Amino acid sequence: MSTSTTDLTAPVADAFEDPAAEMNAAVERAARRERRMRVLMPVAALLSALALWEFLVWYNEVPHYLIPAPSLIAQTLVTDFGTLMTSMWFTVKLTLVSLLLAIVGGVALGMLFALSRTVEVSLFPFAVILQVTPVIAIAPLILIYVHDTFSALLICAWIVAFFPILSNTAIGLRSADHNLRDLFTLYRATPWQRLRYLLVPSALPYFMAALKIAGGLALIGAVVAEFVAGTAGQNTGLASRILESSFRQEIPRMFAALFLVSLLGVVIFLATSFLSKAVLGHWHESEIKREA
Amino acid sequence: MVSEATAQKAPAEDAPVLIRMDGASKQFANGTVAVRDMNLDIREGEFISFLGPSGCGKSTALKMIAGLLSISAGEITVNGHPPGKGREQDIGFVFQEATLMPWATVFDNVFLPLRMKGMKKKYARDEVEEALASVGLSSFSGAYPRQLSGGMKMRVSIARALVTKPKLLLMDEPFAALDEITRFKLNNDVLELWARHGLTVIFVTHSVFESVYLSNRVVVMAARPGRVSRVVDLPGGYPRTEHYRTTPEYAENCRIVSAALEETMDNVDIDH
Numbered sequence: 286m287s288t289s290t291t292d293l294t295a296p297v298a299d300a301f302e303d304p305a306a307e308m309n310a311a312v313e314r315a316a317r318r319e320r321r322m323r324v325l326m327p328v329a330a331l332l333s334a335l336a337l338w339e340f341l342v343w344y345n346e347v348p349h350y351l352i353p354a355p356s357l358i359a360q361t362l363v364t365d366f367g368t369l370m371t372s373m374w375f376t377v378k379l380t381l382v383s384l385l386l387a388i389v390g391g392v393a394l395g396m397l398f399a400l401s402r403t404v405e406v407s408l409f410p411f412a413v414i415l416q417v418t419p420v421i422a423i424a425p426l427i428l429i430y431v432h433d434t435f436s437a438l439l440i441c442a443w444i445v446a447f448f449p450i451l452s453n454t455a456i457g458l459r460s461a462d463h464n465l466r467d468l469f470t471l472y473r474a475t476p477w478q479r480l481r482y483l484l485v486p487s488a489l490p491y492f493m494a495a496l497k498i499a500g501g502l503a504l505i506g507a508v509v510a511e512f513v514a515g516t517a518g519q520n521t522g523l524a525s526r527i528l529e530s531s532f533r534q535e536i537p538r539m540f541a542a543l544f545l546v547s548l549l550g551v552v553i554f555l556a557t558s559f560l561s562k563a564v565l566g567h568w569h570e571s572e573i574k575r576e577a
Numbered sequence: 578m579v580s581e582a583t584a585q586k587a588p589a590e591d592a593p594v595l596i597r598m599d600g601a602s603k604q605f606a607n608g609t610v611a612v613r614d615m616n617l618d619i620r621e622g623e624f625i626s627f628l629g630p631s632g633c634g635k636s637t638a639l640k641m642i643a644g645l646l647s648i649s650a651g652e653i654t655v656n657g658h659p660p661g662k663g664r665e666q667d668i669g670f671v672f673q674e675a676t677l678m679p680w681a682t683v684f685d686n687v688f689l690p691l692r693m694k695g696m697k698k699k700y701a702r703d704e705v706e707e708a709l710a711s712v713g714l715s716s717f718s719g720a721y722p723r724q725l726s727g728g729m730k731m732r733v734s735i736a737r738a739l740v741t742k743p744k745l746l747l748m749d750e751p752f753a754a755l756d757e758i759t760r761f762k763l764n765n766d767v768l769e770l771w772a773r774h775g776l777t778v779i780f781v782t783h784s785v786f787e788s789v790y791l792s793n794r795v796v797v798m799a800a801r802p803g804r805v806s807r808v809v810d811l812p813g814g815y816p817r818t819e820h821y822r823t824t825p826e827y828a829e830n831c832r833i834v835s836a837a838l839e840e841t842m843d844n845v846d847i848d849h
């Protein structure tokens with residue numbers, strides 16, 4: 286009995302000769318598996334959905350002016366590459382410039398709000414009114430008053446993206462721990478030091494959350510505004526391509542433009558998420574991977 | 578270690594007064610009188626404890642001394658200046674929570690007071706490392722606060738308070754949230770730092786045992802309104818090591834301070 290026990294344990298003890306190395310290897314394997322999963326699973330899911338779509342269209346012989354197959358949409362993307370890219374570039378420009386202006390304006394005004402209660406109380410109603418009025422309802426007015434279409438569209442997209450940045454920056458700058466504030470007072474921090482080393486880092490998680498939202502909203506604002514302006518002619522964004530294709534019953538082209546709009550949205554989402562991780566990943570709870 | 582511990586002793590009776598509280602009072606905007614008519618002279622090199630029930634104004638008194646709260650009536654001078662007006666390295670403050678910046682490494686957290694003075698990182702390295710070494714955290718300078726245990730965070734906080742080599746160290750229930758083993762260890766660490774750097778320490782606590790173990794004078798405070806009810810002198814027992822906890826003198830001191838604290842509780846309605 287006793288001999289058989291030793292016989293059994295011998296190889297086990299061998300396998301765990303270096304428990305630390307064993308553990309490290311296991312942790313690393315788990316991490317690699319997790320990374321692979323995070324890329325592979327969504328890609329596989331998307332590809333199967335496309336395959337299913339292709340199959341159903343083919344199997345049911347759905348006509349392409351109702352629902353085009355993914356392969357036809359891809360083909361349209363290639364044949365209309367020139368016009369679609371011009372439109373895409375227009376929408377990208379519109380979205381990014383409006384987002385940039387929203388960041389500049391939102392952060393500047395948010396800082397002002399955080400500095401002065403009076404300013405906040407006086408100006409906040411305007412910000413709320415801008416936010417709660419649907420952009421689609423104001424857009425026609427803006428298009429009448431602003432003659433340059435790009436500027437008019439820019440204003441619409443900016444209105445939508447601006448508010449989350451403003452409100453989160455203001456809240457974030459106020460969110461600094463009060464004991465840390467006392468500490469900065471104790472060491473006689475200058476206003477600049479306080480801003481740089483306390484308020485900005487405290488506000489950063491709030492700002493990043495706002496940026497993720499505003500990125501998507503800027504695109505929505507750009508597309509919606511262009512839909513409203515659509516009849517005004519000369520503008521050439523992706524939304525106009527969708528409208529135009531719908532008038533001409535070119536459904537595959539419509540899907541192709543739609544695909545590019547989604548792609549743009551996904552890229553913006555990934556970019557802001559990546560940025561957030563890069564900036565907050567080393568310390569903030571929202572971006573730290575929890576140990577299981 | 579032993580030689581440093583033996584340097585512990587209560588300051589001489591005629592040591593110069595560092596902090597003078599002269600009828601100091603604090604009334605908050607909502608009408609609460611947090612501290613009423615507090616008179617106290619704290620001499621250089623003292624280790625003094627503020628002991629009292631919750632809400633008796635211990636933190637308020639400490640913050641007034643640090644210049645973080647205005648004084649409603651009376652006067653406080655620190656080193657001859659009104660609070661917060663002396664040289665900045667005069668005071669180190671340890672909050673009840675570790676109060677570290679979660680986005681900064683241990684090194685950068687401890688570096689903060691020097692950075693506020695306009696010092697460049699590369700010149701501050703020695704001082705920061707020395708402060709970290711004094712609390713036994715040299716090997717953690719690159720870690721982030723979330724990677725530390727509660728007791729380690731508290732020690733970072735103490736290192737930060739010491740990095741400017743202050744003469745005065747104010748500690749607001751620094752170890753209240755820690756387990757007893759860690760607390761005893763940090764108690765010894767603080768006593769050792771006090772002796773080694775010749776600090777004056779004001780230590781706020783709820784614990785009779787902690788106040789008796791650490792201080793040469795216990796200021797017992799009563800609530801509603803917050804005020805000093807008794808001051809108990811405890812000049813003996815040095816050097817205070819774990820052995821001191823087992824002596825009859827320590828037991829007797831605990832009994833005296835407990836009795837003084839109980840007196841203050843007599844006229845307190847608990848559910849305030």
Ligand SMILES: Nc1ncnc2c1ncn2[C@@H]1O[C@H](COP(=O)(O)OP(=O)(O)OP(=O)(O)O)[C@@H](O)[C@H]1O
Pocket residue numbers: 605606607609610611629630631632633634635636637638803
């Ligand atoms: N900012 C404030 N505004 C109004 N009242 C306050 C404020 N801070 C403290 N107080 C009141 O002052 C009194 C003393 O508070 P303080 O924080 O000094 O008590 P404490 O002795 O430190 O208590 P604890 O041991 O619980 O920390 C309490 O009654 C409290 O309610």
Ligand SMILES: [Mg+2]
Pocket residue numbers: 635636637749
């Ligand atoms: Mg307190």
